[in-house]
Amino acid sequence: MAVEACNKQKVMADDMDDDDVPLVFKRSSSSSKPNQSNSEIKKSVPQKHDQQLGRSPASNARPPNGQNNFVQRSKMVPSSRTPPDRSPLMSPKLSSSPTKGLAVKPTMVDSKPSTSKAAELNSDKRQIKGENSLNVSSRPKEESEDSEDDKPLSARLHAGGSKFNSGNANKGANVSNFGQTSKIPKSEDSDDEIPLSSKFRVKAVAGGSAKRFSTSDKKPLLAECGQNGSASTDRKPSAVLKKRNVDSEKPTDTSLKRPKLCETSTLHKNKESSVKAEMEEEDEEDHIPISQRIKKTAVAEKKSAQVKKFTKPTTPITKFNQKPKKFIKNSKYSESSKVHPSSGDGQKWTTLVHNGVIFPPPYKPHGVKMLYKGKPVDLTSEQEEVATMFAVMLGTEYMDKPKFKENFMDDWRKILGKNHIIQSLEHCDFTPIYDWHLSEKEKKKQMTTEEKKALKEEKLQQEEKYMWAILDGVKEKVGNFRVEPPGLFRGRGEHPKMGKLKRRIQPSDITINIGKDAPIPLCPIPGQSWKEIRHDNTVTWLAFWNDPINPKEFKYVFLAASSTLKGQSDKEKYEKARLLKDYIQGIRAAYTKDFTSKDPTKKQISVATYLIDKLALRAGNEKDDDEADTVGCCTLKVENVEPVPPNILKFDFLGKDSIRYQNEVEVEVAVFRAIQEFRNKKKDGDDIFDKLDTSKLNAHLKELMPGLTAKVFRTYNASITLDDMVAIICNHQRTVSKSHSAQMTRLNEKIDELKNILEELRTDLARAKKGKPPLKGSDGKSKRNLNPDALEKKISQTTAKIEKMERDKDTKEDLKTVALGTSKINYLDPRITVAWCKRHEVPIEKIFNKSLLAKFAWAMDVKPSFRF
DNA sequence: AATAGGACTTGCCGGAAGCAGC
């Protein structure tokens, strides 16, 4: 059992719930400490408690989860080493004592098949009784306490509380869950007419979560909670421009410039005045972002009505007596502008002004001659350009890939012409160009700081005008305004098109999307013109061109992640994931029931959903032959999943970006049997889920919850877990850094060195106690004669140093292939982190870097009491 | 229902910038 990992969860949960405790970094002592958390939750949000922390029968519904094995594999850490309570996303800035055992790759598993026959029978019985078809853990209590395999993901990660939760504390919650769950039809046919989504919304009408929605969904966050979590009443924008806080205190920082009204647009001016009028009328709308207030059209209202359908019914707020407290006052990021759901009919904006895109500079020939059969060859500028693209890749692993070279040669040959002297890549020697490239790189490196700065300044000046767009009167950063330069396509994994020439994109390739009344951006290349100008306000892209590698695909220019538009959809994403929380019990109950369905499609859907929920698998769309051969859930092949009796599934496949997913998971017996059946009479390369594709799966999920798709499970599970483990769950990996082993060796050497010093110090101490002088050091030099106290101090310092280094080493090893950043950016609801920071007076800047602060501006004014 | 087209999010990587230890 991974005491460390679990305790961390528990402490975190404690902290999140306990808003009244003073700012103390607790140490998670041990699993013996009962879960004292959630007093508040217990009082007001029973379901939440059991879902997130405990193991009520309902949450036991969470099938044995493979991730648990990650937890199990995590190393145990003596409590003395346990780091202080960390923020959900503690960054190294705050945490100088990294923890062991927080990250283990999902590879091999020391799984212990703990689902006994008896348990299985019990489980079956319960299902028959209809008591709670969700349950998976009906095995004897002791066993289930010892093995975490059958705990819900979230509960297992909160294992510190699991024992506790299996006891009385959770009973209330259990009862309510049973009650609600029992509403789920027992017979498949009995209520087919009832929309599934309404059946499954088990929590929507009761408990704290409904309460939560009733407040936060109806009213913008800022309105309910000011900077300090207090109700905000007197917050009037001083001007029409309500800039986001993020930049309001950094006016000089261009990189953080924030939405500003564009004074140049008469169109906007008109809008502004209407906004002003509105604001005077309605103080209550202070929280509405400028862009939204500007619109406030019937369209918007219509959409918000649509959105409402997806939100929970309003129920009265009972308590949740969060004291508005003590949020760091000096944090610049304590609040943000409000973001509203996108307006209706697919309309994304009303006015849009921008300057188009910037093109890479034309190619400058270097004139360095490559060799063919040992002799220098003359190349035209165009030929040389492509040769250089290849030359600079010498030394990369692409050079070992025949496909890369073949594709390159095919495309280069077209430019060389049929009768060119260069006929075969084998006789080409690109080293002269490669060497030139290296020397250029070196030159650049050798530039003085001044020169570098000047260069940067110049670039900035050229690009400044492309960096910003004005969307509905608000100045927003553009994400990727630079047109992709030509190059060789670097597909990942065994991509069939790797090495192909990605030709230069011309203005005539580019379609511009811009407001009707906005000036059309000048084409920056003289004599040329844009392919097309559109005024489509149902999309968010500013420009696109066809991907030269795959012409049926597009490359888009969008606003930056920090923009209101992106923030808005980000928020919607998390809201959807939160909504899933209220349906998840029902959904799990439904798929569990269908594991044994006679309808083969139903059966496959249920097993696939189970895997997506449990393992955070991606949906798995069909892929063309001209893409890398990777799979997701719906496209898993027979060879990717090996059933190992009695109930283990061994997964081994290449997922997104050709990242290998290897995992052994203990699953429910019914799932195990279903997988065996699906594989039956099929070949290695055949689809396991032959009756299924992502659209069928998602169509089914939508019946269970409005807007539900496969990927929501990833957001849901990551956010609800909000733990260091999430990077592992989602299999976000990075390649081991090239210098990793060297770094490890260095660390080991340093540790050894320190250990030698420690030994010497101990010898010296013993001698000093006897009044003898210290021995000569290992370097032969004589040492100062220190008294025993001083020596003891040195010993403890050195010991501490060694311990820290050991910890660093372990963390480095554990995290070498784990990309936590991806989770942080895409899956963890930032409001969880912001709320945590508010409760603990931790400046949010310690957790989120500049980019994330900008991206998550919409989340900054969350209540300290926010729970996912 | 299947397929194609289109729009958007997710995710890895590598270079630049920043920072700590010497």
Added chain:
DNA sequence: GCTGCTTCCGGCAAGTCCTATT
């Protein structure tokens, strides 16, 4: 100030999922 490491950040590939069309 230098070195070596970490973090940031942009680039762009590779996913998901929706809608329109056949």
